[in-house]
Amino acid sequence: MGCEFRYVNELPVGYRFRPNDDELMEYYLGNKVLDKPVPGKGVKTIDADEFYKDPPHIIVKKYNPLSEIGEREWYFFVRHVKKTANKQQEGKKEEIVDDENKRVLLEQKKENQENNAITVLLEQNEKNQEKEEIVDDENKRVLLEQIKKNQENNATVLLEQNEKNQEKEEIVDNENKRVLLEQNKKDQETKATVLLEGSKKNQENNKATVLLQGSKKNQENKATVSLEGSKTSQENKATFLLDGSKKNQENKATIDEENKNVRRVGDRIGYWKSTGIKEYIINGDNNKVFAFKIHFTFYKGIGKITPWTMDEYHFLKSPNQENQRMDEWVLIKIMRGKDYNKCC
CATH class of the missing domain: 1.10.287 (Helix Hairpins)
Structure with missing residues (x-):
């Protein structure tokens, strides 16, 4: 494996990181979820709070200093920390108590x-x-x-x-x-x-x-x-x-x-919006669906569309899978359109 990493890092100038969806899920997000080494350095790791704090051109420039040199696609491992079952149950209990208090008050x-x-x-x-x-x-x-x-x-x-x-x-x-x-x-x-x-x-x-x-x-x-x-x-x-x-x-x-289809960015900076349609990914070895991605477009301010888009990759979970890291980690590909303007 070390030899493979060294080979990737020693590729000549002009090499582009262009894995397909199947490869992204199996060799990159799959290894991240299982806490195994990830090939190369093409995918950056970032927390969700940090990722959604700034607009895409700032994130790209911050984590890829050479991003202006001909690149139009960037990849990130984004970690989401979800509420535990206990917290969700507590929230439901609080809602029940609130309803009872309202009834008593009436x-x-x-x-x-x-x-x-x-x-x-x-x-x-x-x-x-x-x-x-x-x-x-x-x-x-x-x-x-x-x-x-x-x-x-x-x-x-x-x-x-x-x-x-x-x-x-x-x-x-x-x-x-x-x-x-x-x-x-x-x-x-x-x-x-x-x-x-x-x-x-x-x-x-x-x-x-x-x-x-x-x-x-x-x-x-x-x-x-x-x-x-x-x-x-x-x-x-x-x-x-x-x-x-x-x-x-x-x-x-x-x-x-x-809200399921919207990702807010910063304090009124903008937002990522999706139609909510899932595009399923098939495993090339067994021809079975094992993952999906959702496509987003970035809107500046209160609704000005920009040429920035992103794909959010997730694993499908089967009932017998209990790996919480599948919920914590997603892989995101940011893409910049041809009519890109630095102001957006």
Whole structure:
């Protein structure tokens, strides 16, 4: 093997590293995955974070200082560190906990809204009762004053009438007049007292009955409207949240699918984009598919296409293969188009 490496390193000027897909997978990526020596120095090793930090022309120049001398293809072993199964399970558990917390929060909000509606109704009822008591007291006071004035006016009228009668009835002596006046006065006071008490009781009973009936109806109507409004609001909120959750899940699935076909480069420098179509590679010895590659194009900024492209090589995994290095390592071939301009 050492002789082969020395032979490759001693090739004359003008030699080009041009392995086909089958050779790249079997002798280069295959040896890298199995931690065996890789032929020659044509493939550079780099971590994924470093590879996707800069645009392709910077990566090529950084790892291949002589890249400007007629070359248009460059090869890299890129190492991807994926999440472990435990971390993925923890992520799923966190999502379940988040969903449960959201459900509990919605139930708590619903309960709080119902309690708040009842509290508001009770407070409003107390305020209405206080206002009604104040109005009743004021009405009673006005009513008593009016009755008092009426009694005084009636007494005045009766006295005047009695005086006129006394002047006309000269035959009646002074003692009879005095007795008559006293008797009339007592009768008037008794009648006034009876009328006042009866009127007061009737007015109080009628007023209280009307006010209580009106208050009960108002309270029942307010409670019905408030509870129906609260239920409708809660149903609308729940529907809105469910619709929003479904839309978020659909958008997330779409974004995840798009992210599988996009490799971001640096901070808004650009991105590699693929159609997601896999081109399968056949082993030349047994004519079986054992690997695949995905073709990417580099876009500068937010979407300016460039002449830079790349092929990303992967092994196909069978169920009985447990080599984690197959997931960690990919082989990438960067290609520069004929209309290359150094600015991109």
